Amino acid sequence: DSGVTQTPKHLITATGQRVTLRCSPRSGDLSVYWYQQSLDQGLQFLIQYYNGEERAKGNILERFSAQQFPDLHSELNLSSLELGDSALYFCASSVSFSTNEQFFGPGTRLTVL
Amino acid sequence: GNSVTQMEGPVTLSEEAFLTINCTYTATGYPSLFWYVQYPGEGLQLLLKATKADDKGSNKGFEATYRKETTSFHLEKGSVQVSDSAVYFCALFFPTNYGQNFVFGPGTRLSVLP
Numbered sequence: 345d346s347g348v349t350q351t352p353k354h355l356i357t358a359t360g361q362r363v364t365l366r367c368s369p370r371s372g373d374l375s376v377y378w379y380q381q382s383l384d385q386g387l388q389f390l391i392q393y394y395n396g397e398e399r400a401k402g403n404i405l406e407r408f409s410a411q412q413f414p415d416l417h418s419e420l421n422l423s424s425l426e427l428g429d430s431a432l433y434f435c436a437s438s439v440s441f442s443t444n445e446q447f448f449g450p451g452t453r454l455t456v457l
Numbered sequence: 458g459n460s461v462t463q464m465e466g467p468v469t470l471s472e473e474a475f476l477t478i479n480c481t482y483t484a485t486g487y488p489s490l491f492w493y494v495q496y497p498g499e500g501l502q503l504l505l506k507a508t509k510a511d512d513k514g515s516n517k518g519f520e521a522t523y524r525k526e527t528t529s530f531h532l533e534k535g536s537v538q539v540s541d542s543a544v545y546f547c548a549l550f551f552p553t554n555y556g557q558n559f560v561f562g563p564g565t566r567l568s569v570l571p
Binding site: 346348377387388392402434451 | 493564
């Protein structure tokens with residue numbers, strides 16, 4: 345158990361809908377990362393937050409957004425969902441924005457029908 | 458740009474066989490290099506890491522050496538077990554001005570047969 349929690353574990357929705365994925369980092373970790381893992385594109389870094397502020401951006405679509413709250417949990421919002429958004433979404437956390445070790449949550453499996 | 462290339466899987470071995478999973482990278486500067494492992498139904502776990510050239514990371518019988526001259530970080534284990542069956546990801550980390558970024562390879566699925 346990494347100490348990173350993600351909810352829900354599974355999510356099934358329809359095209360065009362909007363969903364919110366939630367992540368709670370390890371106790372004491374200030375930085376949160378979001379990743380998308382799909383069969384055809386592997387593991388893609390989406391975005392990083394540190395203590396409530398966006399720090400780094402990867403291959404995140406404009407339909408996707410994220411935020412980190414004062415209690416350090418983070419939410420990833422996915423809107424106007426398409427079939428191709430079906431994937432595993434992982435959250436990871438680390439102590440600071442510059443440390444090179446991160447701990448992954450168990451993931452949320454999103455299925456868009 | 459920064460990228461990671463891994464040998465394509467799946468790799469199927471018999472128990473106690475020798476394992477090598479190749480990883481090469483392209484990066485500006487001097488990234489840190491990692492191997493992560495993903496067991497079925499779980500998130501990724503850090504297996505080992507190396508932060509500078511010639512460093513050797515090791516854990517649970519796995520080893521990898523940071524070779525700057527060949528831009529490689531190959532994963533090896535002398536004797537695999539059925540419990541090593543998983544997907545292995547090579548990754549590099551590089552800092553940006555305000556945060557950091559990880560680039561992962563596509564993953565290599567390993568199946569170890571009893």
